[in-house]
Amino acid sequence: MVDAPDSVRLDKFLWAARFFKTRALSQQMIESGKVRIDRQTVKPARAIRCGVQIELRQGCTRRRIEVLALSEKRGPAAEAQLLYRDLDPPETVGLFDED
Numbered sequence: 222m223v224d225a226p227d228s229v230r231l232d233k234f235l236w237a238a239r240f241f242k243t244r245a246l247s248q249q250m251i252e253s254g255k256v257r258i259d260r261q262t263v264k265p266a267r268a269i270r271c272g273v274q275i276e277l278r279q280g281c282t283r284r285r286i287e288v289l290a291l292s293e294k295r296g297p298a299a300e301a302q303l304l305y306r307d308l309d310p311p312e313t314v315g316l317f318d319e320d
Contacts, residue, residue, distance in 0.1 A: 229291045231256070231275075232265035237292040239301040240277060240284075250277070274308065285309045 229237075232247040235256065241247040248265040250256055255278040258267065269275070273288045286305040295301070 226291050226293060228268040228270050229293055230265065231258075231263060231267040231269050233293050234269055234288065234291065234304070235275075235277070237295045237301065238304045239295065239298055240279065275305075283309075 232244055232251055235241055235247040235251075236244040241250060251263065251265045251267075254262045257263065257276045258269070258273060260276070269288055269291075271288050271291065274285060275288065276283070276285050278284075285308040287308055288304065289306055290304045292301075292304055
């Protein structure tokens with residue numbers, strides 16, 4: 222049995238947790254500032270660990286999640302949902318909302 226990694230790149234985690242369809246899209250969203258850690262923009266290569274809180278936007282939806290487990294591989298949706306916990310129910314972002 223292979224041990225789980227201590228840390229994973231942010232772009233890989235978001236792809237493995239199925240927030241974005243491709244890793245390239247995950248990287249693009251991070252680079253465009255739509256993904257934040259501690260209210261600060263970060264780079265795709267940022268190493269994350271369990272317990273980190275991530276804020277991200279998916280279209281008009283803002284989400285805040287806590288990382289519960291790490292994975293570098295994309296699996297079925299049921300397994301991906303075990304990697305994180307939603308801290309807020311998804312909400313719609315207003316047209317003039319400038320977080």
